[in-house]
Amino acid sequence: MTGFGIGLAVSAAAVVLLMAGTFAVARKAGKHSVVDVSWGLGFAAVALSSLAVATGNGTRSVLLAGMVVLWGGRLAWHIGRRNAGHGEDPRYSELLSKAPPERRTAYALRMIYGLQGVLILVISLPVQVGMHADAELGPLAVLGVAVWGLGLFFEAVGDHQLQAFKSDPANRGKVLDRGLWRWTRHPNYFGDACVWWGIWLVAAETGVGALTVLSPIVMTFFLTKGTGAALTEKRMAGRPGFAEYARRTSGFVPLPPKQR
Known part of the structure; x- marks a missing residue:
């Protein structure tokens, strides 16, 4: 449990840093749809962070990390190539329209970046737990x-x-x-x-x-x-x-x- 707790903290820090960087890129690009690329990258970041502090069976840890990184990397590459040259995704425009203009930045941080970060940590729990079992x-x-x-x-x-x-x-x-x-x-x-x-x-x-x-x-x-x-x-x-x-x-x- 100690190993898992450390791994969870490290993974959470990696996701926070990734989402903060993604938000900065989105502000510069003028569209929040760039966060879709970070969906797959977020899981890869969790897998690699967890692997760095893994305390369980080494073969299983490497296997889990490889499965996630291969999947997440391919997905990020595909979405990045697909979205290149396009404007904002209508999903995000519709979501942000629910908040007053002066609150849209905070709303985006909470409902787009924060929510996706939490989902990444929850969905990746099998990876985090599996890396600390023998x-x-x-x-x-x-x-x-x-x-x-x-x-x-x-x-x-x-x-x-x-x-x-x-x-x-x-x-x-x-x-x-x-x-x-x-x-x-x-x-x-x-x-x-x-x-x-x-x-x-x-x-x-x-x-x-x-x-x-x-x-x-x-x-x-x-x-x-x-x-x-x-x-x-x-x-x-x-x-x-x-x-x-x-x-x-x-x-x-x-x-x-x-x-x-």
Whole structure:
């Protein structure tokens, strides 16, 4: 518990520094959407900070850190490339419109940077706890890596397919229903959920790590009901062909498409 407490403090400090730096960049850029890049980087910062003070099984600690850094680094790179050259995200404009102009800076610090920082610390608890347990790697860790790998595949390939689809002017106003998007309307979000359930499985093998199950549950909730799939579907609802696509395609878990 002492090791975990130190690790949590170090991780919290890393997240605070990252979010403070992100806020400074956002002020200079004139848009808060740069914080989306720091979402993946925040988890990577927690993983590396926790690894620096880890007291548990060294192999598991390195494995957990590698899984998180690879996932977080890829996600940050993808979002940074996708958002380059674009203005403010409408989500943040709508959120900040709820506060008076003179209070928007404080409101942004609390509701965007502070909230995301807290979520990073909560969702990354399996990593922090798993790095301070001495249990050897076993079958559950192997299963966790497999689930994580499946999730990373769905997320990376889904993002690539969507980016390629959007880059073709001929697809403007159309709905992507090919590749992984033929099996699920949100392969990237499904993959994201699998990544964190896989990380939890690796940590759960230690016994005490199983108690952090709330972390992947929170991540899955936000991916399905929060700012992930639900918000995307609301935005896509009026697009021609989306209703038919939604009728034949699974909403989250990949399944064979229904017959037209």
